[in-house]
Amino acid sequence: MSKSQVSIVKTEPQPDYEAVLAAVRKSIDLIGGLDDIVKSGQLVLINPSWVAAPADKETGTCTWPEVSRAVADVVKAAGARPIIAESSAVGVDCEKVVKESGHAELRDLGYEVVNLKDDKTVKLPVPGGGLILDPMPVWETVDRADVIITVPVLKTHDQTEMTCSIKKLKGLLPDKTKRAFHQQGLYDAVIDLMTAVKPSLTIVDAIICQEGMGPIYGDPVEMDLVLASRDLVAADTICGQIIGYQPEDLKLSVNAAERGLGTMDPAAIEVVGETVESVQRRFVRASEAAPKVTVNGFKLVFGEETCTGCRNTVYSILHQLDGEGNLDYLEKIAILTGGAAFPEEGAANGVVTVGDKCTPKDRRGDRHAKGCPPNSVDVVQAILGDRGEAKRTYADDPDSD
Numbered sequence: 070m071s072k073s074q075v076s077i078v079k080t081e082p083q084p085d086y087e088a089v090l091a092a093v094r095k096s097i098d099l100i101g102g103l104d105d106i107v108k109s110g111q112l113v114l115i116n117p118s119w120v121a122a123p124a125d126k127e128t129g130t131c132t133w134p135e136v137s138r139a140v141a142d143v144v145k146a147a148g149a150r151p152i153i154a155e156s157s158a159v160g161v162d163c164e165k166v167v168k169e170s171g172h173a174e175l176r177d178l179g180y181e182v183v184n185l186k187d188d189k190t191v192k193l194p195v196p197g198g199g200l201i202l203d204p205m206p207v208w209e210t211v212d213r214a215d216v217i218i219t220v221p222v223l224k225t226h227d228q229t230e231m232t233c234s235i236k237k238l239k240g241l242l243p244d245k246t247k248r249a250f251h252q253q254g255l256y257d258a259v260i261d262l263m264t265a266v267k268p269s270l271t272i273v274d275a276i277i278c279q280e281g282m283g284p285i286y287g288d289p290v291e292m293d294l295v296l297a298s299r300d301l302v303a304a305d306t307i308c309g310q311i312i313g314y315q316p317e318d319l320k321l322s323v324n325a326a327e328r329g330l331g332t333m334d335p336a337a338i339e340v341v342g343e344t345v346e347s348v349q350r351r352f353v354r355a356s357e358a359a360p361k362v363t364v365n366g367f368k369l370v371f372g373e374e375t376c377t378g379c380r381n382t383v384y385s386i387l388h389q390l391d392g393e394g395n396l397d398y399l400e401k402i403a404i405l406t407g408g409a410a411f412p413e414e415g416a417a418n419g420v421v422t423v424g425d426k427c428t429p430k431d432r433r434g435d436r437h438a439k440g441c442p443p444n445s446v447d448v449v450q451a452i453l454g455d456r457g458e459a460k461r462t463y464a465d466d467p468d469s470d
């Protein structure tokens with residue numbers, strides 16, 4: 070059986086558009102070109118990351134406009150019609166991110182740049198059946214496209230360890246469905262989405278990445294890399310290796326491979342261009358960026374079932390509360406994940422249980438954050454109880470549902 074190819078191309082520091090175009094072209098040429106992916110006359114959806122502000126290039130939050138433009142130019146050269154389109158995270162003003170990320174300037178140059186939050190929604194079947202959602206609500210442009218090329222940024226992620234080609238697909242969903250993914254089981258729902266939309270290619274923008282509290286509040290890391298692959302699972306496996314993860318550390322890749330959507334077996338992947346070893350740099354994990362909390366009576370217990378979803382979500386909200394100067398809300402609070410037993414001595418200000426799948430109904434605290442993994446805002450609300458109202462920190466419409 071032939072191996073899945075993943076190309077790694079090193080560009081120059083702070084590359085200009087011509088350098089980015091050369092790197093994108095080379096990354097595609099190294100895996101055999103676009104001939105079997107894009108045909109003349111086809112509509113090609115190029116899907117960058119516009120997750121949220123801060124979106125300027127130095128932050129590593131969003132795909133560089135030069136990368137989106139380069140992919141569009143390669144698609145145009147193949148005789149197809151590129152549309153650069155995406156929807157930001159729940160509650161985020163997507164148009165604002167289009168402007169801040171520099172993508173609005175591409176409109177002035179004649180490129181079609183579409184804020185999908187203005188689009189209609191349709192439902193796509195999930196071939197073979199979805200585990201969480203079937204049919205899958207997506208933006209209409211996703212259905213109209215003949216080919217989907219995902220253009221993620223390589224970042225650590227405060228819930229899924231890493232976000233890259235697979236996790237990035239959530240931008241193809243309406244906000245309501247993005248939220249439903251967290252409530253009903255993110256790790257399987259994203260793979261339902263991948264099965265339904267069948268992306269043909271990933272071009273990874275690893276020029277400025279993020280480590281620590283990605284995907285929004287991480288620290289930028291300049292890597293000056295572009296990667297490409299027809300196999301999104303293989304691409305994410307190699308990206309994971311570059312930043313220090315073993316393939317099995319990445320649950321989305323594990324689930325996608327189990328459902329036959331690609332390979333995470335390094336022996337079945339051919340890396341072309343640069344070697345992994347020559348570009349490797351271990352990224353700080355979200356869990357390592359969390360503060361040590363010494364608030365009176367605060368208990369944090371990760372039960373045996375805890376996976377990175379709830380673990381990192383809790384670390385992320387500790388980081389958030391610390392940044393807001395609100396760690397005192399944790400006084401005499403116990404946070405339990407993964408089916409952890411209630412503390413015998415109790416918790417005067419409340420027991421917060423986190424995550425549905427690992428917390429049976431009869432083991433839930435007086436405050437429970439539902440979801441798998443729960444959205445951070447729901448965990449913060451469970452901690453606050455009636456002492457305040459949690460808001461999405463990154464959202465322009467924090468109350469958006």
Ligand code: SF4
Pocket residue numbers: 374375376377378379380406407423424425426427428440441442443
């Ligand atoms: S509920 Fe359980 S399986 Fe789901 S994210 Fe939390 S720890 Fe992981």
